[in-house]
Amino acid sequence: MLEFTAAGQDFVAYRAEPAGQVRGAVVVIHEIWGLADHIKDVADRFAAAGYLAVAPDLMGLAGLDATLLAELGADRNDPVKRTEIQPRIRAATEPMRSPGRAGQIQAGVAAVFDYLESSAEGAGRTAVVGFCFGGTYSFALAVSDARVAAAVPFYGQANYTAEELSGITCPVLAFYGEEDKALTDDLPDLIERMRQSGVDFRYTVFAGAGHAFFNDTNPVSYRAEPARIAWQEALEFLGAALR
Numbered sequence: 001m002l003e004f005t006a007a008g009q010d011f012v013a014y015r016a017e018p019a020g021q022v023r024g025a026v027v028v029i030h031e032i033w034g035l036a037d038h039i040k041d042v043a044d045r046f047a048a049a050g051y052l053a054v055a056p057d058l059m060g061l062a063g064l065d066a067t068l069l070a071e072l073g074a075d076r077n078d079p080v081k082r083t084e085i086q087p088r089i090r091a092a093t094e095p096m097r098s099p100g101r102a103g104q105i106q107a108g109v110a111a112v113f114d115y116l117e118s119s120a121e122g123a124g125r126t127a128v129v130g131f132c133f134g135g136t137y138s139f140a141l142a143v144s145d146a147r148v149a150a151a152v153p154f155y156g157q158a159n160y161t162a163e164e165l166s167g168i169t170c171p172v173l174a175f176y177g178e179e180d181k182a183l184t185d186d187l188p189d190l191i192e193r194m195r196q197s198g199v200d201f202r203y204t205v206f207a208g209a210g211h212a213f214f215n216d217t218n219p220v221s222y223r224a225e226p227a228r229i230a231w232q233e234a235l236e237f238l239g240a241a242l243r
Helices: 037-048 066-075 082-092 100-117 133-144 187-197 224-241
Strands: 003-008 008-014 024-029 053-054 126-131 150-154 172-175 199-207
Touching: 003 100, 008 037, 008 100, 024 037, 024 100, 024 133, 024 199, 037 053, 037 126, 053 100, 066 082, 100 126, 100 133, 126 133, 133 150, 133 172, 150 224, 172 224, 187 199, 199 224
Parallel strands: 024 053, 024 126, 126 150, 150 172, 172 199
Antiparallel strands: 003 008, 008 053
């Protein structure tokens, strides 16, 4: 575990280091459930593929109760409790939407990116990968920092104008589940804004999958074949972008 400070707050991050030659570095940004074992496993998988991976715990910067959300996250997999849990999840994540929180979260992501970018392994070869909450902040880092070498947001939001998106100088590979209508309904407009901005924007939409299809700890949303394909596409994309 590594220790960081951003926006006046301390936070930690999980570091996974490859055994052999390092192909580049990756910031791995968690879902709204925090730095769960699933995200550490994703970081370990990137390390096994040759990348130095660091996954920050941004819950404190987001103003969220990691313990409560972990409990609610576990209950969301129970078909009996799922309907009851949704309003409690919305209430628990409300602090994240207070003024200034987005800036604090972005400061934490930026601190980890700076750490990797300043390393011998990541200099000029640091990418960002994120899931849901993390997918949204993967887009945000790509918009705000021209040093990002590649971005791979899984089911993240990109509520930016074409002018703001023009700040992206790296290739972007985004993944969506077709049934995740909150994102896929807006995807054609995002594609057009990306085109207007001149961004190298690639995307895959998986039929028969919804939100969080990559999370193999969630039996409700996990879809094995889309997750396998997305992982392979992500590795191929990073392999080309971080050469």
